[in-house]
Amino acid sequence: MTPVMRSVEDIIALMGGPEAVAERCGVGTEAVRKWRQARAIPAKHWPAVIAATGLSLAELSPSTPPSEPSPETRMSAPAPQTDQPPAGATAALVLGDGTVLWGLGFGANTTSTGEICFNTGMTGYQETLTDPSYAGQIITFTFPHIGNVGANAEDVESITPAARGLVVKLDLTEPANYRATRHLDAWLKSYGIPGIAGIDTRALTARIRDGGAPNGVLAFPADGRFDLPALKAQAAGWPGLEGMDLAKEVTCRQSYQWSEGLWAWGQGYAKAPAKAHKVVAIDYGAKHNILRCLADAGCDVTVLPATATAEEILAQNPDGVFLSNGPGDPAATGVYAVPAIQGVLASGKPVFGICLGHQLLALALGGKTFKLDRGHRGANQPVKDLATGRVEITSQNHGFAVDEKSLPESVKVTHISLFDGSNEGIAATDRPAFSVQYHPEASPGPSDSHYLFRRFVEMIEQHKAA
Numbered sequence: 445m446t447p448v449m450r451s452v453e454d455i456i457a458l459m460g461g462p463e464a465v466a467e468r469c470g471v472g473t474e475a476v477r478k479w480r481q482a483r484a485i486p487a488k489h490w491p492a493v494i495a496a497t498g499l500s501l502a503e504l505s506p507s508t509p510p511s512e513p514s515p516e517t518r519m520s521a522p523a524p525q526t527d528q529p530p531a532g533a534t535a536a537l538v539l540g541d542g543t544v545l546w547g548l549g550f551g552a553n554t555t556s557t558g559e560i561c562f563n564t565g566m567t568g569y570q571e572t573l574t575d576p577s578y579a580g581q582i583i584t585f586t587f588p589h590i591g592n593v594g595a596n597a598e599d600v601e602s603i604t605p606a607a608r609g610l611v612v613k614l615d616l617t618e619p620a621n622y623r624a625t626r627h628l629d630a631w632l633k634s635y636g637i638p639g640i641a642g643i644d645t646r647a648l649t650a651r652i653r654d655g656g657a658p659n660g661v662l663a664f665p666a667d668g669r670f671d672l673p674a675l676k677a678q679a680a681g682w683p684g685l686e687g688m689d690l691a692k693e694v695t696c697r698q699s700y701q702w703s704e705g706l707w708a709w710g711q712g713y714a715k716a717p718a719k720a721h722k723v724v725a726i727d728y729g730a731k732h733n734i735l736r737c738l739a740d741a742g743c744d745v746t747v748l749p750a751t752a753t754a755e756e757i758l759a760q761n762p763d764g765v766f767l768s769n770g771p772g773d774p775a776a777t778g779v780y781a782v783p784a785i786q787g788v789l790a791s792g793k794p795v796f797g798i799c800l801g802h803q804l805l806a807l808a809l810g811g812k813t814f815k816l817d818r819g820h821r822g823a824n825q826p827v828k829d830l831a832t833g834r835v836e837i838t839s840q841n842h843g844f845a846v847d848e849k850s851l852p853e854s855v856k857v858t859h860i861s862l863f864d865g866s867n868e869g870i871a872a873t874d875r876p877a878f879s880v881q882y883h884p885e886a887s888p889g890p891s892d893s894h895y896l897f898r899r900f901v902e903m904i905e906q907h908k909a910a
């Protein structure tokens with residue numbers, strides 16, 4: 445793997461377009477067309493490119509996604525020396541296999557370790573960064589303009605962001621939005637989160653697509669010194685998300701009441717309407733907008749820590765129990781969460797789960813989960829409702845999934861992903877319990893699936909009436 449700094453398209457644009465490139469390199473435009481197709485410029489032309497752009501050698505190593513190289517135009521020269529920071533580089537993303545990607549640091553001067561995933565959302569980076577399900581992960585944003593609307597105090601999904609870092613293509617610009625109260629850089633610094641810009645995020649995403657999400661280290665040292673052997677060892681030595689219970693790190697320490705409703709243009713967050721039903725929400729790393737959606741649907745929400753036992757949950761005498769989203773491996777969190785959920789199911793109370801809550805419900809009902817080769821993260825993921833045939837565009841963020849083959853007869857599949865056919869929803873046929881893998885609360889993303897909160901409340905109403 446070669447380091448990734450500039451894409452071929454970027455280099456061509458910098459040089460003034462394909463004709464200019466052909467002229468500077470002394471080739472025909474057909475050759476340039478082939479380079480674009482192969483996403484690589486033959487090494488013998490690099491001196492001409494360096495002369496025309498003023499870029500350093502290390503910045504000129506176009507990525508070559510493993511699945512798409514065209515053999516005749518593939519780079520033939522040895523990869524440039526990556527262990528020396530190119531001029532101007534202030535941060536490094538070091539992958540578990542020793543690959544070093546250099547870039548410009550922003551946010552906090554620190555070093556952080558995690559799984560490098562990618563998110564395809566074009567909006568809502570602040571909500572994404574504050575989604576507790578990103579604990580243990582460094583997020584690569586495929587959308588290049590991250591930071592352009594700054595940061596504010598409203599678009600947050602938790603009190604303290606759990607994401608370990610962010611990787612972006614373009615350097616952060618000044619915020620241009622009337623709601624911005626801070627620069628994203630200052631906001632990240634205040635939470636100790638490092639970022640790196642100048643990375644060819646398309647190539648990094650193609651790499652994750654082809655080889656799975658690597659573990660890595662994002663280093664933005666204040667003194668500009670990189671101990672690469674130590675960083676490589678740190679990246680290679682990180683155990684990975686499988687088997688990791690991260691819910692216990694992000695859950696609330698004690699129970700609390702939630703009363704904020706949904707956000708409206710010009711009004712901010714509403715006071716929740718009259719509360720008809722008492723719902724206990726188990727916080728495995730709950731996004732605030734889920735709690736807002738429950739409150740908006742008429743639920744009086746009491747939030748309990750992830751480790752709450754069935755007795756503690758049922759002692760609240762809830763009309764329904766909600767299982768939240770959260771980070772890490774569901775099987776690891778399931779060690780203590782599954783017995784609690786099974787106790788709740790045995791009581792016959794309605795249960796609704798989202799994302800990690802969906803996976804934990806599946807485990808509690810006798811199913812299994814596994815790590816996906818390619819996680820789903822973005823705000824535009826199509827899901828099919830098998831009962832109606834309708835397609836919902838959904839917000840998603842998960843790296844594990846429910847194994848449909850493992851589900852007992854008493855559990856039916858209700859939703860599937862139209863991207864890869866993986867499971868997106870289940871319902872028990874013998875009790876009032878259902879869940880979805882995606883995020884009906886959006887934030888960020890579309891609100892096609894808000895009806896699920898209504899469905900939960902209807903289930904509670906039916907159960908109360910019975």
Ligand SMILES: NC(=O)CC[C@H](N)C(=O)O
Binds near residue numbers: 770774801
């Ligand atoms: N958003 C979530 O709840 C994520 C669930 C789980 N941590 C996964 O990655 O699959």
